[in-house]
Amino acid sequence: SETPASLIMIFGATGDLAKRKLFPSLYNLYQKGKLSENFAVIGTARREWSHETFQSHVYDSIKSAGGENEGIDQFASHFYYQAHDVTDSDSYLGLKKLADQLDKKYELEGNRIFYLSMAPEFFGTIASHLKTDGLTDTKGYKRLIIEKPFGHNYPSAKELNDQLRHSFSEEEIYRIDHYLGKAMVQNIQVIRFANALFEPLWNNRYISNIQITSSEVLGVEERGGYYEKSGALRDMVQNHMIQMAALLAMEPPINLSTEEVRSEKGRALKSLRPVEGDEVEKNFVRGQYGKGTIDGKELPGYREEANVDPASNTETFVAGKLLFDNFRWAGVPFYIRTGKRMSSKDTKIVVQFKDIPMNLYYKAKNELAPNLLVIHIQPDEGITLHLNAKRIGQEMETTPVKLNFSNKGLHGMNTPEAYEKLMYDCMKGDATNFTHWDEVSLSWKFIDNISAVWETKKADDYPNYASGTMGPKASDELLEKDGFFWWPVT
Ligand code: BG6
Numbered sequence: 001s002e003t004p005a006s007l008i009m010i011f012g013a014t015g016d017l018a019k020r021k022l023f024p025s026l027y028n029l030y031q032k033g034k035l036s037e038n039f040a041v042i043g044t045a046r047r048e049w050s051h052e053t054f055q056s057h058v059y060d061s062i063k064s065a066g067g068e069n070e071g072i073d074q075f076a077s078h079f080y081y082q083a084h085d086v087t088d089s090d091s092y093l094g095l096k097k098l099a100d101q102l103d104k105k106y107e108l109e110g111n112r113i114f115y116l117s118m119a120p121e122f123f124g125t126i127a128s129h130l131k132t133d134g135l136t137d138t139k140g141y142k143r144l145i146i147e148k149p150f151g152h153n154y155p156s157a158k159e160l161n162d163q164l165r166h167s168f169s170e171e172e173i174y175r176i177d178h179y180l181g182k183a184m185v186q187n188i189q190v191i192r193f194a195n196a197l198f199e200p201l202w203n204n205r206y207i208s209n210i211q212i213t214s215s216e217v218l219g220v221e222e223r224g225g226y227y228e229k230s231g232a233l234r235d236m237v238q239n240h241m242i243q244m245a246a247l248l249a250m251e252p253p254i255n256l257s258t259e260e261v262r263s264e265k266g267r268a269l270k271s272l273r274p275v276e277g278d279e280v281e282k283n284f285v286r287g288q289y290g291k292g293t294i295d296g297k298e299l300p301g302y303r304e305e306a307n308v309d310p311a312s313n314t315e316t317f318v319a320g321k322l323l324f325d326n327f328r329w330a331g332v333p334f335y336i337r338t339g340k341r342m343s344s345k346d347t348k349i350v351v352q353f354k355d356i357p358m359n360l361y362y363k364a365k366n367e368l369a370p371n372l373l374v375i376h377i378q379p380d381e382g383i384t385l386h387l388n389a390k391r392i393g394q395e396m397e398t399t400p401v402k403l404n405f406s407n408k409g410l411h412g413m414n415t416p417e418a419y420e421k422l423m424y425d426c427m428k429g430d431a432t433n434f435t436h437w438d439e440v441s442l443s444w445k446f447i448d449n450i451s452a453v454w455e456t457k458k459a460d461d462y463p464n465y466a467s468g469t470m471g472p473k474a475s476d477e478l479l480e481k482d483g484f485f486w487w488p489v490t
């Protein structure tokens with residue numbers, strides 16, 4: 001169905017995210033007839049651009065994202081631009097005037113989305129001005145979409161949140177975690193709660209451990225400035241990795257409402273055992289990439305990248321063990337790992353089931369492999385179930401078999417981009433796949449304990465993994481000491 005009439009105001013409209021994700025996503029919704037004809041976009045940024053320059057920028061971004069020709073001109077004609085100084089009230093009054101005009105012209109019913117896609121230091125300032133300069137004073141809905149990073153640690157996130165709350169209520173704040181827009185991340189709860197085969201087994205009696213990997217081949221690229229202050233822990237673990245863990249660990253919600261789903265995730269995070277002091281070294285591993293070869297290409301180490309300190313203590317890899325202290329999960333480790341310049345771009349979840357009580361087939365040559373449920377998040381999207389079956393032949397021998405389901409294969413087309421789903425949800429007023437402040441604050445508190453140790457104790461072995469590998473040795477040892485290993489499953 002269609003979204004309601006909306007005005008979308010994008011701050012940071014000349015930036016990379018807008019170009020690569022937002023414009024193409026809106027266009028896809030438009031193409032599919034999911035976007036109301038009554039929509040308009042105001043782009044703003046420091047640069048002086050005309051409406052026409054902006055429209056042709058939008059046009060180009062859609063073309064380079066592989067969009068069809070059809071209707072792009074028509075689509076782009078809904079885009080307007082106004083140069084803007086985020087600290088200057090006059091500048092907001094100009095935006096308000098344009099917004100009011102477009103509201104009339106496109107019959108937008110006063111519905112407004114403010115999308116902050118720019119340097120986080122201005123998030124608070126912009127939100128305050130939106131209120132004091134009257135932009136949020138509208139008869140329709142008002143919503144704020146905010147990109148990460150949401151703070152740098154718990155205190156700064158809290159300060160930012162308090163600031164936003166002067167202008168927007170919690171229900172009006174849509175904090176983006178783009179992993180929550182991924183088709184297979186959304187599928188986690190369906191796999192769990194719609195299958196009699198899994199739901200009864202989803203606990204510490206039948207599951208031995210869960211492994212969540214999100215590996216990247218790209219290095220830090222041109223984001224050295226940002227990444228030096230962030231590192232993999234804040235960049236990936238605080239948000240995406242912990243969110244996936246929460247979806248795997250949470251109790252079944254009583255229904256699928258925004259409130260129930262988010263509160264169950266929040267409860268799961270409340271049971272996450274804090275890792276502090278000496279425990280940090282035992283349960284978490286940090287890494288930084290050195291030089292190495294990927295696809296025959298020699299690549300520099302992290303410390304040689306642009307805008308990176310040659311003696312940098314920033315981690316580009318994290319592996320860790322999460323423990324949820326509750327009845328369902330007591331004793332079951334959730335291992336996570338993520339890093340840059342690893343051997344493949346791959347996000348997946350492996351659920352390893354416990355061994356069955358005895359192996360009847362032991363006298364035959366094969367040992368039984370444990371059952372695995374693999375959820376492929378990207379680039380493949382699907383599910384693989386690893387089972388044991390009888391090998392064809394005279395003997396009673398076992399052999400591992402795989403049941404495979406591919407999301408893309410079934411529906412015969414690419415699943416929508418995360419941003420497409422999230423923009424659509426926001427226009428519909430559905431915040432389920434955005435993070436609630438309770439989740440954000442709990443996950444920062446968890447992370448802060450770890451960074452407190454890492455920041456005071458310099459890593460003396462950096463770089464400790466070569467580009468093109470799966471991380472430092474200590475990451476393998478983290479599982480080995482519990483009697484497990486990272487499943488190299490495909
Ligand atoms: C972003 C991080 O949140 O996620 C990036 O800031 C990272 O450093 C990206 O590359 C990974 O997202 P995806 O969708 O490519 O897995």
